[in-house]
Each structure stands twice: as structure tokens, then as C-alpha cells.
Amino acid sequence: MIRLNDITSQILTYHPKANIELVEKAYVYSAKVHQGQIRLSGEPYLSHLLEAAYILTQMKMDVICVVAGLLHDTIEDTDVELEEIRRLFGEETANIVGGVTKISKMQFSSRKQQQAENIRKMILAMSSDIRVILVKLADRLHNMRTLGYQRPEKQRYIAAETLDIYAPLAGRMGINWIKSSLEDLSLYYLEPEIYEKIRNEVAQKKGEREKFLREMKELLFEKLAEFNIKASIKVRDKHFYSIYKKMSDQNLTVNQVYDILAFRVIVNSIKECYEVLGHIHSMFKPVQGRFKDYVSVPKVNMYQSLHTSVIGPLGQRMEVQIRTWEMDRVAEEGIAAHWKYKEGPFASKTDDKQFAWLRQLLEWQKSLKDPVEFLETVRMDLFPDEVYVFTPIGEVKAFPKGSTMIDYAYSIHSEVGEKCMGARVNGKMVPLRSQLKNGYIVEIITSPKQHPSKDWLEFVKTPRAKTKIRSWINRQEKDEGINLGKSLLEKALARQHLNLTNILKSEQLSAIAGELSFHSVEDLLAQIGLGKISPKQIIGRLKPKLGIKEEKPAGIVTKMVDRIKRRRLDHGIKVKGVSDMLVRFANCCHPIPGDPVIGFITRGRGITIHHKNCSHVVKSEPDRLVEVSWETSKDDIYVARLRVTSEERKGILADVSSIITQKNANIIEADVKTTTDSKGISLFTIEVQNSKQLQDIIVALKKVKNVLIVERL
Ligand code: MN
Secondary structure (H helix, E strand, C coil): CCCHHHHHHHHHHHCCCCCHHHHHHHHHHHHHHCCCCECCCCCECHHHHHHHHHHHHHCCCCHHHHHHHHHCCHHHHCCCCHHHHHHHHHHHHHHHHHHHHHHHHCCCCCCCHHHHHHHHHHHHHHCCEHHHHHHHHHHHHHHHHCHHHCCHHHHHHHHHHHHHHHHHHHHHCCCHHHHHHHHHHHHHHHCHHHHHHHHHHHHHHHHHHHHHHHHHHHHHHHHHHHCCCCCEEEECCCCHHHHHHHHHHHCCCHHHHHHCEEEEEEECCHHHHHHHHHHHHHHCEECCCCCEECCCCCCCCCCCCEEEEEECCCCCEEEEEEEEHHHHHHHHHHHHHHHHHCCCCCCCCCHHHHHHHHHHHHHHHHHCCCHHHHHHCCECCCCCCEEEEECCCCCEEEEECCCEHHHHHHHHCHHHHHHEEEEEECCEEECCCCECCCCCEEEEEECCCCCCCCCHHHHCCCHHHHHHHHHHHHHHHHHHHHHHHHHHHHHHHHHCCCCHHHHHHCCHHHHHHHHCCCCCHHHHHHHHHCCCCCHHHHHHHHHHHHHHHCCCCHHHHHHHHHHHHHHHCCCCEEECCCCCCCEEECCCCCCCCCCCEEEEECCCCCEEEEECCCHHHHHCCHHHEECEEECCCCCCCEEEEEEEEEECCCCHHHHHHHHHHHCCCEEEEEEEEECCCCEEEEEEEEEECCHHHHHHHHHHHHCCCCEEEEEEC
């Protein structure tokens, strides 16, 4: 069992001027507040704190960190407030203890690959001080060493968590001895049989293997000495977990893995690297496909080395890494670069700075002259661009910094985003626009009545939320357009005694949509709703179709009767000196109000009204002509015929007809022909109120692109 004295004397070995009194004070304080608490092992709780603190001294940590180690469970397991720790042991100690407490309180539910990665990052992000993680690792290492006292299911749970979260964290910190200890202990609880098997076989073979390794090393030395190459040869030993990993990854037996001898040859120059490679290949048969030249082509993480596998003298495999001292140094520090390589989706450019920092950390760890100064400079902000929060079931999710409750809602499901009306953080309601903070437990409250708002776009951070909100708004605008268009068209149709539902059932609207180059009837309705096309235009197109394909609805019949009546009643024409004359309009020239007109007295049929320039009139007997003039009223409607000659172009008919309807004229009939020289000739029979309206239409039609001639017939 570790005693206070073990800790203080250990500190003094690497930091002779350390403030040992503070450690003693923490020890006394901790003993007092944890008094009466017993570990499952039956030992006083204090033993755990002493062990954790001792592990920290093995990591050569400073006094503050060791003190925090002694106090790391005070907040969680006693009545002590963080404020008291701050008052008695200072700001830094309190921060570390607070950080460790926060991490310990977290409940990580799922430990799938991506989850584990996020949890590790979250722990890093929540640790404003690297010592938080180091204390947590020391705590975990001692808990793993005493895991045997826990219930079996708890053993497996903690072992799995250690393997997934804490061992990799130790690896990233560059503290490999903690990493391998955590891994081996986890393996012991997770795969007890395999662990036992590996241990037995390794123990059996140990002597034999060591003897063989010595001989091989000897052999290599001699060979290299022949060629005047000064090399350092290291034997690489594998810990149980790495043997297990290799067994399962490469489907090998324990013996097969353990039989693999691994050497590292370190030389002074790149030239020598290749020379050594040549000599090794001349001594032993290389294994095909196992040679890797990371010297000329370094790995992404800057790692450089020559790797080869050869068959040893007894037929066993030997793995050899050959590198220079400089490459070896980079490989050691490369843990940091390796980290970058594994970065998640939010990898940022500031990573480089972090690696510089980590490289420095590793450099310092080697020379540890003044651990106090060293640790004071290593306050870290490893993932300044990310925040990590929990779902109510304990999953960890990563977000770009500044993300809000809405980003979170959309990350769960787009429907949750669309329906989110509130959020709870750690049980308390917060506004939707409030930002996510590390460690928040976030719960979204939805309502079927809620929907996204344009304002959200101003504060959401994630591309996913942005895209989803935008597409919802677009969809919404279109839906609104469709509904509005529908009701506009419905009203306009009703005035014509037509029913939208019936028309929607028929193919006519979709035919019109096609003519107007819309994708669908919905598009057409949306365009009406957005005011880009008028219901009148649609009805203008619809009518001729209905006239042909459908029985004429009562409305139209009534209207036609009205029109005929109006003509019969001689409305609009005053015949000079005559009253109650039967008047009709000539079918040859279709005069309309405003046109210069003249009357032709027919035999027994009253007076026919002609255009003054009508050829019939010119040829007729002057005696039978009579002066007439217009007497217009707004309700009158006259029929005119137009011939539009145009170049062939898709959509031209649509353009021409929409102009006519825009000018409030009705198209009664349209006849379209294409001539052999690719000209389009359209004949329109339209209803207008007067010649000014007709003139307007003609002028407008002449302006339509590709229209060549517009003639009144
Ligand atoms: Mn603890």
C-alpha cells in the first residue's frame, strides 16, 4: 500500500524544491473528508487517493496535479464544495478537481466507434487543463487494478469503457505505459480466457525467445559491423493486448504472433538505412509484399521508416524497422500527427498549432527539468472549434462551436428540427437560439404545430440545419403559392360558371401547363399564386378546349345567347335619319366599334354594317350605302379576326395568346398552321369591346419575339 511518504519522496526525485507541505495538507484534508468511507476491497477510501496520486508522480507530475489527485473524489463523494477546495488549495487545483468531477459524472451510453471518438474528444474539450485528463487516467488506472472487487457486469462495463475511451486517451497523451496497462487490464476482464492463454504461452516461451533474440541481435551487429555501420538495435516487445489485437486482426494463434520477432535498427543516415536493408535481405529471405518504403514516401503523419519482414534462421518471421535517429524522434512525437490523421469531420486548420503544442509536450516530457513551469504552460484548448453534448440517452454528439439547439434538433432528425419548439438543457428550458456548451444534456421539445422560421437561418451553424430550413421554406412558399393560385383560379372559373374540381380531374389544365412550359399543374397553380400568370390567361386557354372536348356548360350558352341578343338589338349603331332599322354586321370585314363604318342597304334584310374599306362596299352601288355611326356601350362585344405570322419557336403560341388575354380579350378560336418555310401562321378569332382595344392588342403582338406580321382580317 502506498503511503504519503512514497508520494513526497517520489516528487522530490524529479522536483527537489517542490512545495511538499501542500501535498501533506491535501493528504490530511482528504483523510478528514473521506473519513469512514471504505473501498469495495475493504481498504479505507484514502488508499485509492494515495494510489492515484502515486501514479501521477510516476508520470512526473507537478505538485498541483498530485494534490488534485489526492482531492479528485472530494466533490463527488463527500459534502465538500468546490469553493472550499479553491479557498484551501487555489484556483488551479479547484479547476482540475472540478474538471475530473464533471467527467466522472458523465454517463456514456453507447460506445460504438464514432461515439467513442466523440467521447474522447469531449473529455479533451472539457479539460481546460491537460492535468484533468492525467488525473482521470491515474484514477482509472487504479480503479482498473482493483476492478476485481466489483460485480462481474460492472467489471465488463468499466473494462470496455477503459478500452474504448481511456486507453486511447492515454495513447494520445503519449503516455504509453498507462495505455498498455489499461489495455491489458481491460483484456483481462473482457476476454479472461484469451488473456490467460496469452499469459501462459508467453511465460512458457519467454526464456527461449529471449535467448533467440539475443542471438539474432548479435548476428545483425556482426554483419553491420563488417560494413562499418554503427547501429542501435532495439527489440520491440508486445504487451498482451497488442498480441491479442494482432491475433484477431490477422487471424493468427498466440504462438504465431509471439514468434514474430520485431527489431528496430537505428542508424545515422538515410543511405545507411538502405544499406542495412540490403544486408538484411542478403542474410534472410524477405517475405513477399511486406517491404514498405516510408522513407522516400512518408506517411501522412510524417512517419518515416523502412519496414520489411524476413524469414529467420529457424523459419520464423522477423519484422524489421530501419530508420535514422531523426526519423525515430519524429516517430515518437508522431503520436500527435497521428492524432491529426484521425481527426473527425470538423478537423480545422488550428490543428497544426495543437500538434506543435503536443510535440512540445513530448519534447518537454523527455527533459522534464522544471515540471512546474512545464505544466503551467500546457493549459490547453485542444478542440477550440467543437462542442460536445449529450442526448438524453447518453449519446455524445459533436457540433461546430456556436451551434444552437436548432442545430442539435436537426442533427437528430429533420422532422425533429422542423417541429422543435423548445429545448431543455440539463432539465431546464432554454431558448432555441441558445448555444450548445460542452457537456450539456440536451432534450428537444417538439410540437406538431411548430414549423421552421426564416429567422432560424440567422443563427444556425451546421450546414445540415441550414439546408433543411431553406428547403422547408422553399417548399412552404411553393405550397402557399399553389393554394393561392388554386383559389384565384377557382374564383375566376366560378365567374364563368366553371368548376375547378371538374377541370382538375380532366387533362386540360395539365395540357395548358405543358403549353406554357410548366412541369406540372402544381407549378402552373404556383405561378398563378405568385402572380406570374393570371387566371384569365388560363381560362382563355381553357375555353376553346372545353368548347371542343366538352359539352358547352350552361354559362357559355347563356353568354352566347346574350351576345346574339345584343347584336340583334342593334346596339351600338346609329343610322343617319333612320330609326328602328334592322342592322347586322358584315361577316366579310367584321367591323368593330371605332372602325370607320358604312351601312349597306340590303333587300329585305335591313342594313348590313361594313368597314369603310371593305372591298364589298367599294364594289357596291353607291346608292345603297348609308351613313352610320357608333353608339357604344361598355357591355358590347365584337368579334375580330387576326392573323399572326411568326417564325417557328417553342412557346410562341403561348406568348401570343397570353398577350391577347392580358389585354382582356377572349379568344374564341385559334387555328395554327406551320408553312413549309417554317413560318407559323395563327388565326385568332377574338372578342373585343372596341377598336382601340384591338389596336392595343395588335401593337402588343407585334412586339412579341419572333412575331413577323400581325394583320387584322
Ligand atoms: Mn477516484
